[in-house]
Amino acid sequence: MKQHIEALTQYLVAFITGLVQSGVKDVVISPGSRSTPLALLFAEHRELQTYINIDERSAAFFALGLAKSSNKPVVLLCTSGTAAANFFPAVVEANLSRVPLIVLTADRPHELRDVGAPQAIDQLHLYGNHVRWFSEMALPEESVSAVKYAKTAAIRAVKEATSLMKGPVHLNFPLREPLIPQLEPYPFQEEPTSRMVEAGSLQISNKSAKKIVDAWQKVEKGIIICGQIDEQGFPQAVQNLAKKLGFPILADPLSQVRSSQQVENFVIDSYDAILKATLEMEQLKPELIIRFGGSPVSKPLSLYIKKYDNIPQYIIDSGEGWRDPQNTSTMMIYSNEVSFCDQITNLLPSPKESKWQDMWMELDNRTKDIISSQMKLESELEEGKAVYELINLLPMQSTVFVGNSMPIRDFDTFFHKNEKDICIMANRGANGIDGVVSTALGASIYKRPMFLVIGDLSFFHDLNGLLLAKLHKLNITIIVLNNDGGGIFSYLPQSAEEKHFEVLFGTPTGLNYEHAVKMYHGHYTKVLDWQGYAIAIQEALSHEGLNVIEVPTNRDKNHRAHKALWDLVSREIQSFLQDVQ
Amino acid sequence: MKQHIEALTQYLVAFITGLVQSGVKDVVISPGSRSTPLALLFAEHRELQTYINIDERSAAFFALGLAKSSNKPVVLLCTSGTAAANFFPAVVEANLSRVPLIVLTADRPHELRDVGAPQAIDQLHLYGNHVRWFSEMALPEESVSAVKYAKTAAIRAVKEATSLMKGPVHLNFPLREPLIPQLEPYPFQEEPTSRMVEAGSLQISNKSAKKIVDAWQKVEKGIIICGQIDEQGFPQAVQNLAKKLGFPILADPLSQVRSSQQVENFVIDSYDAILKATLEMEQLKPELIIRFGGSPVSKPLSLYIKKYDNIPQYIIDSGEGWRDPQNTSTMMIYSNEVSFCDQITNLLPSPKESKWQDMWMELDNRTKDIISSQMKLESELEEGKAVYELINLLPMQSTVFVGNSMPIRDFDTFFHKNEKDICIMANRGANGIDGVVSTALGASIYKRPMFLVIGDLSFFHDLNGLLLAKLHKLNITIIVLNNDGGGIFSYLPQSAEEKHFEVLFGTPTGLNYEHAVKMYHGHYTKVLDWQGYAIAIQEALSHEGLNVIEVPTNRDKNHRAHKALWDLVSREIQSFLQDVQ
Structure with missing residues (x-):
């Protein structure tokens, strides 16, 4: 024994x-x-x-x-x-x-x-x-x-x-019984020698890099696409690269490029709206696409990548993966993304003037002007504006964890570039609505202040996660966009199947989450209007522990508001591009 | 398309x-x-x-x-x-x-x-x-x-x-997009011809059965052990067999043998207490063990099986499995359990008088007398008595779903045989505390009235399961034995590790479940004493929908009450057996 x-x-x-x-x-x-x-x-x-x-x-x-x-x-x-x-x-x-x-x-x-x-x-x-x-x-x-x-x-x-x-x-x-180890005396000791691992990162040869530079610097209409990526220094490195190449950067919210402290003005973040409006037009046809990071959230961007499958498309991946759902890549480059950007940037001559880059900037500005004015007009509580307003309401250097399904799409559309150095996180491996509360709480240990923006079904799915907030006294502000059900399905073809839609897809739960928040000793606020929304977020900053702000919205209203906005953007962009031509 | x-x-x-x-x-x-x-x-x-x-x-x-x-x-x-x-x-x-x-x-x-x-x-x-x-x-x-x-x-x-x-x-x-099938006209049709499967069940030859009869009828001190089994007609069939053989049946609560409408008086259900007290004594040494169904809940019974690994042990399994954690079986018999019992019973001569069976009955009666008198004395809320009282409080032909960890062990000890035809269910495949609320709710569709007896951590683990009770208006009465944490660990050796015990094993959550029950539109009662307990169960029968009855208990008190009871039983049984000898 x-x-x-x-x-x-x-x-x-x-x-x-x-x-x-x-x-x-x-x-x-x-x-x-x-x-x-x-x-x-x-x-x-x-x-x-x-x-x-x-x-x-x-x-x-x-x-x-x-x-x-x-x-x-x-x-x-x-x-x-x-x-x-x-x-x-x-x-x-x-x-x-x-x-x-x-x-x-x-x-x-x-x-x-x-x-x-x-x-x-x-x-x-x-x-x-x-x-x-x-x-x-x-x-x-x-x-x-x-x-x-x-x-x-x-x-x-x-x-x-x-x-x-x-x-x-x-x-x-x-393990066999008995299952009790010896805890006294303290069983861990300093060990003078230890075996360590020093891991390298991938880098391509200078010869290969020069070939790439030769190919790229001839191109006028190039596009850089940044999906989810978590590499220290990447936002700066990719912007340096884009400046030299004269290409716009289409930056997914999870690329962190939108929120780095210095955002160059060729970072485009309204591409979802732009591309939705112009997919059938040829004015935005690129000659080259360079991709970093995971698959972007935007569906129009995916379709754009897929449409131009006859041009060179480069994917840079430090993890030796094969992230190419559109099956359009012409070259996979296995290199650390930051080293790669630096390597190519150093080989390129001084930055070039680019009408192509300017046109994208102009499109981006016009699109965001429309979004801004629509947001100002929006008096009712609605999900797009709830996200849009956060750019002003969140403190510097905060972190937002974003739920899957609609919230991440709303962030893609409405959370525009800023200089607040706000970190955006999400579970975009399998894109599940499960486990989001717990993941955000885990992340809140190292990332403060932490905000979670989440839909009601995803919040429900991981209600149990809130126990950790209570037991470990974690600080988090959770903004629940509550449309009582599966909002995303209103945007999909099954919304036409009236007979079964509400039961199979709408799935309203009718739950009052105030009860759950009370059980976990959290502070709960139900927002009634935009002023209340701003105040609730302001106040949450002064409450330690768990804060839950519920924003009641309506699935039909959200869907209509989104659609009206796309129509406005579409008209503006299409007429602008026809004038350009 | x-x-x-x-x-x-x-x-x-x-x-x-x-x-x-x-x-x-x-x-x-x-x-x-x-x-x-x-x-x-x-x-x-x-x-x-x-x-x-x-x-x-x-x-x-x-x-x-x-x-x-x-x-x-x-x-x-x-x-x-x-x-x-x-x-x-x-x-x-x-x-x-x-x-x-x-x-x-x-x-x-x-x-x-x-x-x-x-x-x-x-x-x-x-x-x-x-x-x-x-x-x-x-x-x-x-x-x-x-x-x-x-x-x-x-x-x-x-x-x-x-x-x-x-x-x-x-x-x-x-599946590829688009994902919408054609629902009109009604797509399903009567099909005149269909391919069906007619599945047989296992049966041993009469020659083999006769050999078994020859071996068994020579034995005086045999034991039949019934674990979890769900075969129509099994309780009657195994009792017929036991009667002919003159063996006692040690019946796990999940064997359904304790609760069939006619329980013969050689069904022993206090074996957990008896064997805990007598494991070191030789008076209960069997010459033969016959086992049906899954592994029994009782640890002393497992040790008893293991101790006598030098006698013939038969396992009958209709599923062709290998359920023998003690590794003591001398023969595996693959046959439908009911057919097997009938086959052997028919080959055996008329029932025999058995002192061995009588002694087990006497032990069982004495043990239960002690349990009864202790239960009567118990004035404070406590988990063993909460289960014991249910035999009187539950209506005929009701179903009890029993949570894992402590509740199933308390049922093993305190839920004695009766003629109420009460069905006992549990998740005893992997014995997890997860998913118990949902499993009971699923079972409540076909088994009514449904009672769930569950510990607080297991209830917490599957709180989300309650949504189905709300959405589908299911009827269930949930009795939560709330000792605020992991009660079972108090019975294990780690309870001596004071420094880390409460954090790692006690794990109190401090949650007030009334909030959760309200959220799911359930009816909540917190019980203060035994009278209130009886009234709450009585009243639950008249409330449609979700009823949750919380029984607050104390982990130390439960542990002490159990221990005191074992000591009493132990003294009584040991002195009785010494007299017999």
């Missing part, structure tokens, strides 16, 4: 030491029995911060948010059984959005598997292809080599999670 | 027709875009009942409950992306608890996979080994053979889900 406890302790201490030496700071734990020794040792470690979360689905998304905002791998631990299956949605999201998670599941030892033992499920390769690496750990053993193996497994796990294409990894720990 | 819509419609109509002809009645749908054509056609079918559930995790458990209570395969549908990953916990449970679910996931077509398209995740073999069958469906095509293929796939899916070892199956449907 004593030997078992010593073996268990040494083995797991070595593993955790490996994690800490590799840069892990945060551990999210869902309570359980089989995972007890790992949970106790994580809690005992003086350099680790632990967060306890009862609902494993929320816990996993919370860990995702921590990892997204800290840019560090985060550990996630649960016991055996369906607990581990509840991690799955966040693991899938982490995989596609390239976020490093170290998922640890405790398991029954081999003799208790597949024989009807309680809480024993098949946990080997539980997350299939959705993790970068899976390892079934050995049972704890008391030997020098076992301890070394455990530590190396931890270092290796962090390496796999933070490789070029970051993502989740899964380690399964079979 | 017209051709696309016709192909889509015919293909999916054939598939759904195959499901209906194979006995599917209920379809649970989570809203989404890619799944639109399936959702619309299911809603349109006049013989199908559809349930809409926004949170896919709850939806899947709701479907599980429907299938458990109806004994029919239930269809579960969602769109592409993390929606499908949210089904995973219930799929895992369905696999281990042998419940037929037909899981349908809509998917992007092949050209949009693994290229960064929105809401596209790798859905092939998404649930790994946790389903009986996976099939990637072909894209809809307009041809006689495609339509025939779709219908056969449906029939095949039901067959795989309802094979000897029932369970979930997964079909993935790649």
Whole structure:
């Protein structure tokens, strides 16, 4: 027995030491029995911060948010059984959005598997292809080599999670009873020597870079498209590149290019409206497209990329992926995006004057003038304006986490470039409406002040996530755009199917979320008009803890307001472009 | 376009027709875009009942409950992306608890996979080994053979889900836009010919049965153990067998043997207390153990099975499984349990007098006398008595769904045999605390009146499940045993780790669930004493819809009360057995 406890302790201490030496700071734990020794040792470690979360689905998304905002791998631990299956949605999201998670599941030892033992499920390769690496750990053993193996497994796990294409990894720990490690004396020690990993990043040769420069500098009508990207220094680097090339940048809200402290005036952010109006026209036909980051939110932009499949299209990807849903790329360039921009910028001659760039700027200004004047006229509560107003209402350097479905689309259209250095985050790997509250709460640990803008169904889906705000006294302001149901479906063809539409797609819940917010000891405000909206956001800044601001809107009204705006923009842009020609 | 819509419609109509002809009645749908054509056609079918559930995790458990209570395969549908990953916990449970679910996931077509398209995740073999069958469906095509293929796939899916070892199956449907099928004229037609499946059940030969009879009738000290089992007629069949053999039946609450309308008096239900007290004594040493159904809840019973690993142990399993966590079986018998009992009973001579059976009865009576008198003395609210009292308070033929962790253990100990024909249900495949509210709500469609007895953390975990009670006006009475945290951990060794115990295991949430119940338009009662408890249950019977009765208890008090009771039983039983000897 004593030997078992010593073996268990040494083995797991070595593993955790490996994690800490590799840069892990945060551990999210869902309570359980089989995972007890790992949970106790994580809690005992003086350099680790632990967060306890009862609902494993929320816990996993919370860990995702921590990892997204800290840019560090985060550990996630649960016991055996369906607990581990509840991690799955966040693991899938982490995989596609390239976020490093170290998922640890405790398991029954081999003799208790597949024989009807309680809480024993098949946990080997539980997350299939959705993790970068899976390892079934050995049972704890008391030997020098076992301890070394455990530590190396931890270092290796962090390496796999933070490789070029970051993502989740899964380690399964079979553990035998008794499950209590030795906590006294303090089991962790300074280790003078440690094995570290120094990871490189991709870079193309200067010869290849010169070829690219030769090709690009001949082009007059080029377009740079930036999707979701999270590389330090990218907004500046891509703007330097665009300046030299004389190309406009179509910047998705998640590219961070719209909100960097110095936004050059060839960053275009109303392209969704512009392209919706001009897709059938040839005036905006490009000769070259250069793409960075994930798939942009805008559907018209996707159609634009697809339409011009007969021109050179370059995709630059530091993660060696294949992000090309339109299947139009003519060259995949595997390089760190910042190094690539710098490398090309340095090889290019001085900036060129560009009528093409000027025309895009003019289109952008005209479109935003229309949006602005429409927004001023809008007296009723409506979702587009709720987003538009945030540019003025949010404090400098705040972070907005944006829900999927309609909110992210409204941000794409209405959250224009500014110099407030506002960070925009979202779960755009699998674009789910699940886990958004928890991800934002996880991100709020490192990103403050944190605002979450979310639709009512997505808020409902992850109501349980609010428990962490209560238990850990987290500060967040959640703006719920409540149209009582699935607003996005009003924009899709099924809205014509009157017989089944409201039941299958409208799905009104009729819930009064004030009750839920009270249960989590939050501060709740229901907004009645635009003045109230501004005041509520102002006041939220002075309330610590959880603030929920509900903006009641109407699905039909939202749909009509959006449509009226597109019609106005369409007329203006089309007549402008016809004059140009 | 017209051709696309016709192909889509015919293909999916054939598939759904195959499901209906194979006995599917209920379809649970989570809203989404890619799944639109399936959702619309299911809603349109006049013989199908559809349930809409926004949170896919709850939806899947709701479907599980429907299938458990109806004994029919239930269809579960969602769109592409993390929606499908949210089904995973219930799929895992369905696999281990042998419940037929037909899981349908809509998917992007092949050209949009693994290229960064929105809401596209790798859905092939998404649930790994946790389903009986996976099939990637072909894209809809307009041809006689495609339509025939779709219908056969449906029939095949039901067959795989309802094979000897029932369970979930997964079909993935790649679908291209536009996603709207033709609903007029009514697309489903009577089909004169259909392909049906007539499934047999396992039966052993008479020669084998005779050998078993020869072996068993020589034995004086045999034990029959019944775990979770859901076979029509089993309680009567196993009692007939026990009578002839002169063996006691140790009946888990989920065997339904305790609650059948005629409970013979050799059904023992206080074995958990008896065996806890006597494990070190030899007086209860059996010569033969016969086991039916899943692993029993009781830990002392597991230890008893394990202790006597040198005697013949027979396991009878209609599902061809390997449910033997103690690894003590000497013979696995693959036969339908009812046929097997009847077959053996018919071969046995008339019932025998058995001192061994009488001794077990005496032990059982004495133990329950102590429990009864202790229960009478208990004036404070406490979890064991809350369960004990239910035997009197519940109406005839009601159903109780029991939460995992402590409630199911309290049912094992305190919910004694009765003639009220009360059905006891639980999720004992993976024994998770997740999804319990939704499973009970799903089961409430076919089992009425429905009571759910659940701990506060499990109730919290699936609060979202309550939305279905509101939307579909379901009738359920939920008794929340609220000890504000993880009560079961007080019984485990980690309770000695004072430094981290409350944070990692106690996990008090401090939530007032009255708010949540109000949000879902439920009727809430907080009980203050035993009289109030009885009144609350009485009143709940007259309130339609959602009733939540909260019983505030104290983790320490529960633990102390349980311990005091075991000590009393232990003294009584030990002294009785010493006298016998």
